[in-house]
Amino acid sequence: MKFKVRFERTLIPTPLAIWLMPILSIISAFICGAILLAAVGADPLKTYKAMLLGAFGTKYNLSETIVKTIPLLLCGLAVSIAFKMRLWNIGAEGQLMMGAFAASGVALFLSNQLPGITIPMMILSGFIAGALWAAIPALLKSFFKVNEIITTLMANYIAILWIRYLFYGPWRDPKGFGFPGTAIFPKSAWLPRLPGTRIHLGLLFGLVIAMLLYLVFKRMKWGYEIKVIGESAKAARYAGMDIGRNIILVMLLSGGIAGLAGMSEVAGIYHRLQQGINVGYGYTAIIIAWLARLNPRSIILVSFLMAGLFVGGDQIQIAMKLSSSIAPILQGTILFFVLAGELLTCYRIRLER
Numbered sequence: 001m002k003f004k005v006r007f008e009r010t011l012i013p014t015p016l017a018i019w020l021m022p023i024l025s026i027i028s029a030f031i032c033g034a035i036l037l038a039a040v041g042a043d044p045l046k047t048y049k050a051m052l053l054g055a056f057g058t059k060y061n062l063s064e065t066i067v068k069t070i071p072l073l074l075c076g077l078a079v080s081i082a083f084k085m086r087l088w089n090i091g092a093e094g095q096l097m098m099g100a101f102a103a104s105g106v107a108l109f110l111s112n113q114l115p116g117i118t119i120p121m122m123i124l125s126g127f128i129a130g131a132l133w134a135a136i137p138a139l140l141k142s143f144f145k146v147n148e149i150i151t152t153l154m155a156n157y158i159a160i161l162w163i164r165y166l167f168y169g170p171w172r173d174p175k176g177f178g179f180p181g182t183a184i185f186p187k188s189a190w191l192p193r194l195p196g197t198r199i200h201l202g203l204l205f206g207l208v209i210a211m212l213l214y215l216v217f218k219r220m221k222w223g224y225e226i227k228v229i230g231e232s233a234k235a236a237r238y239a240g241m242d243i244g245r246n247i248i249l250v251m252l253l254s255g256g257i258a259g260l261a262g263m264s265e266v267a268g269i270y271h272r273l274q275q276g277i278n279v280g281y282g283y284t285a286i287i288i289a290w291l292a293r294l295n296p297r298s299i300i301l302v303s304f305l306m307a308g309l310f311v312g313g314d315q316i317q318i319a320m321k322l323s324s325s326i327a328p329i330l331q332g333t334i335l336f337f338v339l340a341g342e343l344l345t346c347y348r349i350r351l352e353r
Contacts, residue, residue, distance in 0.1 A: 054315020091152030093282025099259025102129030130259015138251030181274030202264030
């Protein structure tokens with residue numbers, strides 16, 4: 001008796017497939033990572049144990065993981081809003097950089113003129129700068145149908161090179177002994193920290209925004225419009241929804257939240273604009289958003305776990321004498337399996353005689 005295997009598209013994926021597939025994707029990625037580690041002569045179990053202890057094994061390591069969670073959480077929330085509407089904002093990295101630029105400008109040149117309100121002004125300027133940077137591809141998409149993947153990606157490089165020009169050039173600290181970077185911000189421009197750690201107020205920004213976005217998507221008409229446009233632009237247009245206006249609003253909000261991530265980094269961690277701010281948080285946020293299935297509450301947990309992968313990857317460089325690039329390799333592998341899993345949730349396998 002012969003059987004024929006058919007892949008059949010499903011209109012509505014089962015709840016089991018929706019929640020099981022991300023878990024299977026992560027497990028598959030770590031199995032693949034174990035094969036790669038074994039291929040270079042490393043013990044996969046010892047390596048993963050070192051990463052786990054390096055990220056969560058001590059109070060200090062746990063606090064550093066939370067510190068890494070902050071920009072990942074904010075960028076993950078930023079891209080998830082756009083992805084919800086099938087608007088592919090790949091530019092969170094550049095929007096983060098522009099938020100850092102604007103907040104640094106306030107701290108360096110306006111802090112003396114704005115005593116007492118420096119931090120609120122930095123928050124506002126960081127949000128506006130990120131939003132305006134995202135507005136460029138949004139307008140091009142809305143009015144001229146230009147592919148937003150290309151424009152947001154290209155905007156990243158412009159923003160990164162602009163920031164580099166500033167801290168190597170006109171904003172370079174003359175007392176910095178030639179090192180690239182601006183002068184240290186005045187203390188009135190530092191975000192408050194949890195005593196004894198580097199965990200700063202940016203964590204509260206991320207948690208509050210996550211809860212607000214959850215309410216928007218669950219309770220508000222605008223959240224419903226975003227979902228409908230994402231699922232079927234034709235149906236949304238037939239229902240009278242203004243797609244062009246929503247593209248612009250969603251991209252402004254997405255870019256603004258990513259800009260807050262940049263503001264949090266310079267005001268909460270570095271206290272200056274310097275090299276090393278752009279380490280790929282905006283790109284890792286894409287993996288986080290899909291792993292969390294664009295759910296704002298789930299993004300909190302996934303950001304924390306992905307931050308642990310970052311911190312643990314740095315620790316194995318010391319403990320196992322391995323390159324810290326193991327963590328980015330695992331991230332890329334996870335994304336590969338997540339995308340494959342996303343495809344499989346939309347299909348079911350049927351055996352026919």
